[in-house]
Amino acid sequence: MFGLFTPEAHKQRLPDGSIDPVYKRLRWQLFVGIFFGYAGYYLVRKNFSLAMPYLIEEYGYSRGELGVALAAVSIAYGLSKFLMGNVSDRSNPRFFLASGLILSSIVMLCFGFMPWATGSITAMFVLLFLNGWFQGMGWPACGRTMVHWWSHKERGGLVSVWNVAHNVGGGLIGPLFLFGLWAFNDDWRSAFYVPAFFALLVAGFTILVMRDTPQSCGLPPIEEYKDDYPESYDKSFEEEMTAKEIFFKYIFNNKLLWFIAIANAFVYLIRYGVLDWAPVYLGEAKGFTVDKSSWAYFLYEWAGIPGTLLCGWISDKLFKGRRAPAGILFMVLVTVAVLVYWLNPPGNPTIDMMALISIGFLIYGPVMLIGLYALELAPKKAAGTAAGLTGLFGYLGGAVAANALLGYTVDNFGWDGGFMVLTGSCVLAIFFFIITMIGEKKAYQKQQLELQQQNG
Numbered sequence: 018m019f020g021l022f023t024p025e026a027h028k029q030r031l032p033d034g035s036i037d038p039v040y041k042r043l044r045w046q047l048f049v050g051i052f053f054g055y056a057g058y059y060l061v062r063k064n065f066s067l068a069m070p071y072l073i074e075e076y077g078y079s080r081g082e083l084g085v086a087l088a089a090v091s092i093a094y095g096l097s098k099f100l101m102g103n104v105s106d107r108s109n110p111r112f113f114l115a116s117g118l119i120l121s122s123i124v125m126l127c128f129g130f131m132p133w134a135t136g137s138i139t140a141m142f143v144l145l146f147l148n149g150w151f152q153g154m155g156w157p158a159c160g161r162t163m164v165h166w167w168s169h170k171e172r173g174g175l176v177s178v179w180n181v182a183h184n185v186g187g188g189l190i191g192p193l194f195l196f197g198l199w200a201f202n203d204d205w206r207s208a209f210y211v212p213a214f215f216a217l218l219v220a221g222f223t224i225l226v227m228r229d230t231p232q233s234c235g236l237p238p239i240e241e242y243k244d245d246y247p248e249s250y251d252k253s254f255e256e257e258m259t260a261k262e263i264f265f266k267y268i269f270n271n272k273l274l275w276f277i278a279i280a281n282a283f284v285y286l287i288r289y290g291v292l293d294w295a296p297v298y299l300g301e302a303k304g305f306t307v308d309k310s311s312w313a314y315f316l317y318e319w320a321g322i323p324g325t326l327l328c329g330w331i332s333d334k335l336f337k338g339r340r341a342p343a344g345i346l347f348m349v350l351v352t353v354a355v356l357v358y359w360l361n362p363p364g365n366p367t368i369d370m371m372a373l374i375s376i377g378f379l380i381y382g383p384v385m386l387i388g389l390y391a392l393e394l395a396p397k398k399a400a401g402t403a404a405g406l407t408g409l410f411g412y413l414g415g416a417v418a419a420n421a422l423l424g425y426t427v428d429n430f431g432w433d434g435g436f437m438v439l440t441g442s443c444v445l446a447i448f449f450f451i452i453t454m455i456g457e458k459k460a461y462q463k464q465q466l467e468l469q470q471q472n473g
């Protein structure tokens with residue numbers, strides 16, 4: 018199986034006249050592959066929550082027990098995005114992306130068709146852990162494709178458009194579940210097998226459309242094609258690296274990467290803290306009914322789409338490709354929206370909804386920027402591992418804390434305590450973005466100085 022992942026050998030360069038049309042066609046084809054591929058991953062990542070009410074009713078599991086099982090996804094995903102990210106940096110994304118999706122779908126088919134799979138918390142924990150692990154194969158494979166096929170200057174716009182794939186996939190699981198209930202006589206297990214079926218179709222599609230590097234298709238590297246070279250670029254950027262080289266040369270000693278990874282932990286605490294607790298908070302503290310809070314949940318996800326696109330555009334155009342200032346701007350606005358969501362007295366549901374939608378609109382921009390920035394902070398053969406490090410912090414630090422720490426805080430200190438944690442996270446995320454911005458400026462000045470010295 019691992020032979021399947023081996024990066025494809027470079028092919029003889031195509032004649033000059035074919036390079037432009039082939040590059041253009043393949044870039045469209047690959048974008049469709051990674052967009053639908055990653056949306057497919059979310060179909061089989063977030064669907065377990067839909068089955069939870071039925072698991073509570075039929076099997077008598079407590080919320081706490083299911084919460085522990087669910088935490089397995091975040092723990093495994095955080096570890097895997099980093100470790101499988103490193104494997105992905107040395108693998109052909111055509112098969113790597115599809116393999117993770119197929120394996121994740123198989124786990125969901127087990128939940129759908131094997132009664133033992135939902136028969137105990139241990140079985141669910143193990144299966145969800147496996148699912149989280151396979152899920153970690155998606156982002157890095159898409160990242161590898163983006164850094165090999167789009168040049169540095171193009172990536173702000175590209176990554177922000179690609180990034181909305183996860184909102185599209187995450188938003189589709191609700192309607193798919195309704196379709197499953199309608200098509201399969203109200204069988205709630207369709208929450209597992211219907212998205213798994215669609216995810217398998219997507220996996221087949223990605224195998225058809227995905228390719229490895231431009232050189233494996235007889236094309237020049239993207240830097241040459243677009244005449245857009247990163248400052249430190251040299252020929253060695255085109256050679257595949259060993260795991261040791263990636264970790265020790267480009268990841269562990271990369272200070273800016275560590276700062277954005279820590280910022281990501283706080284950003285993810287807000288992303289999942291607000292999202293996962295929205296139905297409970299709105300019901301308990303603001304008197305929302307279930308259907309209203311489900312809508313709020315859906316709108317939070319889809320508001321992220323225009324917000325992400327706007328953030329990418331602002332970062333590229335207003336801040337000339339610098340990521341940290343756009344991150345700071347959006348996080349300051351997130352803080353304001355979190356304060357409104359917290360302090361708005363009960364009885365003003367429109368303001369609550371507006372605040373929640375604003376958080377959804379604003380938070381996915383920084384989420385995207387951190388992923389994009391990670392891709393930019395390492396050479397392209399180490400990009401997946403770099404993004405993986407931010408995922409490790411985001412999920413092991415942020416998402417797990419969003420469930421466990423927030424739940425514990427709300428139990429012991431009420432919603433005011435919970436919102437103090439969320440507001441503190443906003444402030445800390447901004448703080449780490451500021452440190453990154455200072456580092457970003459220093460690195461830029463150093464590069465300019467080196468360039469001046471080289472030129473004369």
Ligand SMILES: O=P(O)(O)OC[C@H](O)CO
Binds near residue numbers: 098389
């Ligand atoms: O939370 P992840 O790892 O699925 O990433 C979501 C977004 O794509 C981040 O850029």
